[in-house]
Amino acid sequence: MSGGTQAIQRELARHMQEASDRLEFEAAAQFRDRIQALTRVQAHQDINLKGVGTADVIAAHQAGGQTAIQVFFIRAGSNYGSRAYFPSHARDEDVGAVLEAFLGQFYAAHPPPATLLLSHRLPHAALVAEALSVRAGQKVRLVVPARGEKANMVGLAAANARDALGRRLAESTTQRRQLEGLAARLDLDAQPRRIEVYDNSHLGGTQAIGAMIVAGPDGFMKAAYRKFNIRGDAPDAADGEAEGNAMAPGDDYAMMRQVLTRRFARALKEDPERRREQWPDLVLIDGGAGQLGVARDVFAELGIEDVAVAAIAKGPERNAGRERIFLPDREPLALEPRDPVLYFLQRLRDEAHRFAIGTQRTRRTQAIGRSTLDAIPGIGAKRKRALLHHFGSAGAVAGAGRADLEAVEGISGEIANKIYEWFHPDG
Numbered sequence: 001m002s003g004g005t006q007a008i009q010r011e012l013a014r015h016m017q018e019a020s021d022r023l024e025f026e027a028a029a030q031f032r033d034r035i036q037a038l039t040r041v042q043a044h045q046d047i048n049l050k051g052v053g054t055a056d057v058i059a060a061h062q063a064g065g066q067t068a069i070q071v072f073f074i075r076a077g078s079n080y081g082s083r084a085y086f087p088s089h090a091r092d093e094d095v096g097a098v099l100e101a102f103l104g105q106f107y108a109a110h111p112p113p114a115t116l117l118l119s120h121r122l123p124h125a126a127l128v129a130e131a132l133s134v135r136a137g138q139k140v141r142l143v144v145p146a147r148g149e150k151a152n153m154v155g156l157a158a159a160n161a162r163d164a165l166g167r168r169l170a171e172s173t174t175q176r177r178q179l180e181g182l183a184a185r186l187d188l189d190a191q192p193r194r195i196e197v198y199d200n201s202h203l204g205g206t207q208a209i210g211a212m213i214v215a216g217p218d219g220f221m222k223a224a225y226r227k228f229n230i231r232g233d234a235p236d237a238a239d240g241e242a243e244g245n246a247m248a249p250g251d252d253y254a255m256m257r258q259v260l261t262r263r264f265a266r267a268l269k270e271d272p273e274r275r276r277e278q279w280p281d282l283v284l285i286d287g288g289a290g291q292l293g294v295a296r297d298v299f300a301e302l303g304i305e306d307v308a309v310a311a312i313a314k315g316p317e318r319n320a321g322r323e324r325i326f327l328p329d330r331e332p333l334a335l336e337p338r339d340p341v342l343y344f345l346q347r348l349r350d351e352a353h354r355f356a357i358g359t360q361r362t363r364r365t366q367a368i369g370r371s372t373l374d375a376i377p378g379i380g381a382k383r384k385r386a387l388l389h390h391f392g393s394a395g396a397v398a399g400a401g402r403a404d405l406e407a408v409e410g411i412s413g414e415i416a417n418k419i420y421e422w423f424h425p426d427g
Contacts (some may be wrong), residue, residue: 009035010409013389035392056112059119059157060099061165064343065091067098068165070157071106074113082157084164091338096120103128112136118144119158149403169343176217181341182282186327188308192281193217196263197348199286200230200255201356208250210259211356214280215348224278227359228259253294256285260298268302280307286349288313292326312349361425372398376422378415386410387419398423 016031057072067089072082087105089098100122112132121144122128132140145151179191195215202208210228214221248254260283271278285291292311299307313332315322323342325333335342372394373384390408391397397405397419405416 009390017389032392035390054113055115055117057117057153057157058099058103059154059161060095060102061158061161062095062098062338063162063165063346064169064340065338066165066169067095068161068168069099069102070161070164072153072157082160084161086165086168094123096123100124100128103132107132107135112140114138115141115143117150117154118142119154119161120144166347169340175215175219178340178344179217182344185333185335185341186282186308186310186325188282190281191217192308194221194277194280195282195284195348196280197284197286197352198256198259199349199352199356200252200259201353201360202230202250202255207360208255209356209360210255211352211359212259212263213348213352213355215351220351225355226263227355228262230255230258252287253290256287256291256294257298260295261302264298264302264304268304283307283309284345284348284352285309285311286352287311288324289326289332292328296328312345357425372423376419378418383410383415 012031012035016028016035019028019031053076055074057074058069060067060069067087069085069087070082071085073080085102085106087098087102089101099118099120103116103122112135114136116132122142125142129140129142132142143150145154176191182188183191193216197213197215199211200208201211208230210230212226212228214224267279283295285295288311292309295309295311299305299309309328311326313324313326315324322334322337323346325335325345327333335345373379373387379387386408387397387405388394391400400420402413402416402420405411405419406413408416411419
């Protein structure tokens with residue numbers, strides 16, 4: 001609790017090695033278990049801040065006309081907890097203005113620390129800083145970090161705010177109302193009972209994965225999720241009977257064509273009368289006009305005419321809130337950034353992306369073999385041994401943050417970043 005965990009961990013690793021050398025494997029296993037337990041306690045995932053004694057990290061996220069604000073309380077360089085808040089405000093109020101009003105209310109009841117790390121700039125930052133300084137009896141700095149460890153901390157708080165708001169919106173707005181709104185926006189004949197969302201993932205054009213997630217009136221139907229191991233020639237006979245086409249590595253159009261062909265060719269063969277309620281009312285593709293065209297071509301080739309299809313493309317510079325929805329024979333549809341239907345579509349797309357990335361990562365891990373550390377460039381036997389001694393298992397190494405990795409003897413900042421990015425390729 002006083003911050004001496006690294007020294008304790010090194011001592012436990014020494015005892016574990018000595019017990020192993022003496023062939024006292026039961027004792028070595030006990031030391032290993034202690035190392036793993038200590039790792040779980042201290043694996044902060046970059047939550048601690050070096051060089052910042054006392055600060056509050058405050059990040060805001062807006063969606064669906066609501067705002068979540070996440071606060072991390074940093075004291076003596078360590079995270080002493082966090083909490084999410086949901087301030088009331090006008091539906092069209094800017095996130096900076098909402099954050100500014102929140103700070104005034106929050107620090108009316110709490111003494112402000114010397115530093116506030118914020119996710120957004122405030123409309124009247126100088127006035128707020130002056131008022132908080134008077135309240136604290138010391139100078140209070142408002143910082144919006146652009147890079148480095150502080151920016152990573154703010155990013156983590158923002159991710160927590162996004163997740164908290166997602167849970168709140170899911171609780172306050174029923175899935176059926178979201179489906180009704182979706183049907184109205186897309187001009188569907190009725191509220192969809194089954195939505196299938198498709199996404200692809202690959203690693204430099206290799207180990208390509210196609211993913212299908214399913215949602216309905218009761219939320220995500222995870223038992224119906226399906227993965228497709230994409231190959232450059234023909235698909236697996238077990239996954240579908242349609243012929244595949246040779247494709248260039250990373251050809252997203254060809255991958256999507258293979259996935260959709262396999263899925264619906266098999267559905268036509270196994271359930272042509274559609275009695276099993278496993279046919280979708282709406283197919284959503286992660287992509288733009290090109291991906292929509294591929295889906296329409298596949299449906300035309302298979303003679304499927306009564307399944308609605310749409311594609312949702314990320315906005316300029318991949319900005320959330322500026323997505324465009326591509327529909328057959330219509331101009332692209334752009335919903336208001338605060339529209340709950342857009343947020344619902346984003347959730348569907350993000351779940352498909354999460355499933356695709358997770359499936360692809362699992363496949364890569366399985367391909368590596370028993371030790372995930374062996375395939376990381378620059379990690380030889382000595383560094384591998386140091387990592388395993390420090391963390392107790394390869395799984396604990398995979399879950400460690402950059403700061404924890406860099407604390408291992410022989411692991412530089414550059415190597416720590418390489419290890420972290422290997423296990424977290426999507427950021």
